[in-house]
Amino acid sequence: MLPHGFIPHMPILAIRVRNLVKTYPGRDGPVEAVRGIDLEIPEGECFGLLGPNGAGKTTTVEIMEGLNRPTSGEVEILGMNWGSNERAIRQRIGVTLQETRFPDKATVFETVRLFRSFYQAGLEPNDVLARVALESKANSFVEQLSGGQQRRLAVAVSLVGDPSVLFFDEPTTGLDPQSRRQLWDLIRDLRDRGRTSILTTHYMDEAERLCDRVAVIDQGRVIALGSPAELIARLGGEHIVEFALATDGVTTPIDPEQFASLDTVLATRAEGDGFALTVGEPHRAIPALLDRLEDFDRPLVRLTTRQVSLEDVFVSLTGRHLRDDEPSEVDAAKNGRKSRRGRKRSRGV
Amino acid sequence: MSDLYQLASLKELYFSRLREFYRQPARIFWVYVFPTILAVVLGVAFQSRTQNTVQVDLIENASTDSLKRSLEAFQPEADKLELPKIEYKILPAEQAIKRLKTGKTPLVVEPTISPPLIYHYDPTRPEAATARAVFDDEIQRAAGRKDPISVRDEKLKEPGARYIDFLIPGLIALNTMGGGLWGVGFLLVNFRIAKLLKRFCATPMPRRNFLLAVLGARLTFLIPDVGVLLAMGVFAFHMPMRGDLFTLIIVELFGALAFAGIGLLVASRATTTETVSGLMNLVMVPMWLLSGVFFSSERFPAAMQPFVQALPLTQLVDALRRILLEGAGLASVAGSLAILAAWAIGTFLIALKLFKWT
Numbered sequence: 001m002l003p004h005g006f007i008p009h010m011p012i013l014a015i016r017v018r019n020l021v022k023t024y025p026g027r028d029g030p031v032e033a034v035r036g037i038d039l040e041i042p043e044g045e046c047f048g049l050l051g052p053n054g055a056g057k058t059t060t061v062e063i064m065e066g067l068n069r070p071t072s073g074e075v076e077i078l079g080m081n082w083g084s085n086e087r088a089i090r091q092r093i094g095v096t097l098q099e100t101r102f103p104d105k106a107t108v109f110e111t112v113r114l115f116r117s118f119y120q121a122g123l124e125p126n127d128v129l130a131r132v133a134l135e136s137k138a139n140s141f142v143e144q145l146s147g148g149q150q151r152r153l154a155v156a157v158s159l160v161g162d163p164s165v166l167f168f169d170e171p172t173t174g175l176d177p178q179s180r181r182q183l184w185d186l187i188r189d190l191r192d193r194g195r196t197s198i199l200t201t202h203y204m205d206e207a208e209r210l211c212d213r214v215a216v217i218d219q220g221r222v223i224a225l226g227s228p229a230e231l232i233a234r235l236g237g238e239h240i241v242e243f244a245l246a247t248d249g250v251t252t253p254i255d256p257e258q259f260a261s262l263d264t265v266l267a268t269r270a271e272g273d274g275f276a277l278t279v280g281e282p283h284r285a286i287p288a289l290l291d292r293l294e295d296f297d298r299p300l301v302r303l304t305t306r307q308v309s310l311e312d313v314f315v316s317l318t319g320r321h322l323r324d325d326e327p328s329e330v331d332a333a334k335n336g337r338k339s340r341r342g343r344k345r346s347r348g349v
Numbered sequence: 350m351s352d353l354y355q356l357a358s359l360k361e362l363y364f365s366r367l368r369e370f371y372r373q374p375a376r377i378f379w380v381y382v383f384p385t386i387l388a389v390v391l392g393v394a395f396q397s398r399t400q401n402t403v404q405v406d407l408i409e410n411a412s413t414d415s416l417k418r419s420l421e422a423f424q425p426e427a428d429k430l431e432l433p434k435i436e437y438k439i440l441p442a443e444q445a446i447k448r449l450k451t452g453k454t455p456l457v458v459e460p461t462i463s464p465p466l467i468y469h470y471d472p473t474r475p476e477a478a479t480a481r482a483v484f485d486d487e488i489q490r491a492a493g494r495k496d497p498i499s500v501r502d503e504k505l506k507e508p509g510a511r512y513i514d515f516l517i518p519g520l521i522a523l524n525t526m527g528g529g530l531w532g533v534g535f536l537l538v539n540f541r542i543a544k545l546l547k548r549f550c551a552t553p554m555p556r557r558n559f560l561l562a563v564l565g566a567r568l569t570f571l572i573p574d575v576g577v578l579l580a581m582g583v584f585a586f587h588m589p590m591r592g593d594l595f596t597l598i599i600v601e602l603f604g605a606l607a608f609a610g611i612g613l614l615v616a617s618r619a620t621t622t623e624t625v626s627g628l629m630n631l632v633m634v635p636m637w638l639l640s641g642v643f644f645s646s647e648r649f650p651a652a653m654q655p656f657v658q659a660l661p662l663t664q665l666v667d668a669l670r671r672i673l674l675e676g677a678g679l680a681s682v683a684g685s686l687a688i689l690a691a692w693a694i695g696t697f698l699i700a701l702k703l704f705k706w707t
Binding site for chain 1: 354357358360361362365368369372373542543544545547548550551552553554707
């Protein structure tokens with residue numbers, strides 16, 4: 001392999017996906033898992049596919065990986081397409097599936113060595129194990145590994161062919177915090193080495209920390225695309241104020257719209273048992289809110305503020321949460337325009 | 350050659366299959382220990398079943414003593430003629446008849462005045478009829494009967510005609526069937542469930558290498574699978590080996606490929622262990638029963654014979670028996686080889702069409 005780093009080159013696309021559609025035959029007519037996705041991912045980027053379960057993330061990634069055929073549309077990996085260059089593409093990609101159970105009675109080293117033998121060129125099994133911090137487990141049977149260690153083994157196996165493009169399908173789902181952080185470090189390290197990573201996740205914080213850009217996917221479509229900061233900026237505010245009022249037996253429902261006119265409030269929505277306000281400047285919005293609450297004669301039971309996250313982006317775009325089906329009404333965008341006065345800066349949306 | 354690295358993947362896949370096998374003690378039990386125990390138990394059970402003793406109840410009354418004396422007086426003569434030994438219990442009439450009715454004794458002999466003897470027995474029980482014939486023969490001889498025709502008994506003790514000789518080729522074939530279905534079918538479904546098949550598909554490794562490695566490992570394990578049972582038969586039970594080893598290996602190879610093909614077919618779509626276990630039982634149980642492993646398949650009615658003979662296990666059992674016990678050569682088992690080959694080719698072609706990798 002050529003050394004990476006100082007060779008000047010035009011930014012090439014690691015992945016190009018055009019008008020991707022995947023329809024499965026279903027019991028009640030065809031199910032459209034992917035309904036026309038276009039993506040262009042340059043080399044060296046860490047790209048996230050974000051969306052709730054069943055949004056079509058895994059189907060999209062498996063089509064990119066050549067493990068699933070699209071109903072229509074085009075996929076190019078490093079300028080090659082699956083139809084004519086399958087073997088060549090496979091030499092250059094690494095895949096971590098959502099879950100792989102490697103044979104119990106093989107050792108960690110044997111498992112990595114087996115996969116190394118599939119590639120024309122690649123890394124030493126021991127070096128790969130060192131990168132995922134499994135070198136002390138080299139001679140353990142796979143069955144003796146913890147869940148996090150097994151996941152790291154799966155990553156080691158995907159690295160052993162020294163791929164240019166890596167796919168991670170929900171790499172940290174179900175992992176303990178320490179294992180998650182180890183995997184995050186590994187994915188950052190790959191970006192530092194100039195590799196392209198594509199990961200799917202339904203964890204907001206994961207996408208915000210790791211990804212250069214994310215595509216928010218819902219019901220088989222890309223509903224937003226950009227860097228995490230851009231997407232957050234599109235909501236207008238930087239902060240979320242959440243509060244709840246006491247409910248003593250009989251309560252008349254409160255329309256969140258009533259808070260829309262408060263100072264620097266950009267959007268409002270009912271959120272669980274309370275309300276969430278997207279605000280530009282909390283130090284102005286909160287006193288105004290407390291003033292308004294005087295009118296209700298119902299004590300405040302909760303008041304918190306936090307930074308806007310990708311989760312809020314998703315909720316504002318779809319009216320649903322990413323991780324569960326908790327309903328939440330959205331009164332977002334329509335209130336955005338009249339409350340722009342509190343906004344400090346605006347990023348190109 | 351740029352494809353040389355693919356040989357390395359074939360080698361790695363093959364050795365990883367071998368390692369996985371011998372690291373699983375449970376599999377070693379089912380493949381080697383269990384058939385050995387089966388052979389020993391069945392071999393011993395059927396070997397000791399010689400009818401050298403007949404058990405009889407005598408009813409106790411005034412005439413019992415004279416009957417007993419005449420049996421005792423005849424004993425030396427009976428031993429000389431190697432007649433079956435008669436063991437008797439003397440019991441009150443009521444108790445003896447009860448024992449007969451509950452199947453605890455095959456024959457109750459009641460000495461009376463006229464006629465001197467009454468036999469109580471159930472003629473539908475084979476051992477009752479035998480006991481009556483043996484007892485009657487002996488008591489008539491004791492009473493001085495002279496046979497008008499003199500005969501001589503040639504008792505068959507030759508290896509090859511005993512039940513154990515019949516059984517061992519059957520067990521070898523059964524092991525070959527189990528190896529194909531478990532070692533190929535069950536294994537592949539487990540790989541599919543573990544998403545390993547999918548993971549392999551995501552690598553540049555050609556799928557054919559994976560299948561070749563599984564098949565190669567299966568054929569490698571044929572050597573101990575067959576060897577252990579064959580050695581036990583020859584050394585522990587003195588089973589004859591009249592045919593040549595080469596013919597035996599060819600037949601086993603064809604049999605193993607036929608069952609590997611069936612294993613592949615069974616595994617081609619199943620995505621749960623329940624499905625594949627059900628399918629494997631659907632394939633194996635009829636063959637356990639019909640293919641003549643434990644008793645001759647000739648016993649089934651003529652109308653069933655075309656079906657029974659078309660089963661791969663029937664052909665494998667039959668060919669192995671003819672090689673081992675009758676010394677058949679390659680030419681005379683050609684028919685069996687053809688049927689096994691047809692199974693192997695047919696199932697592989699269908700399975701590769703149906704097989705789901707991802």
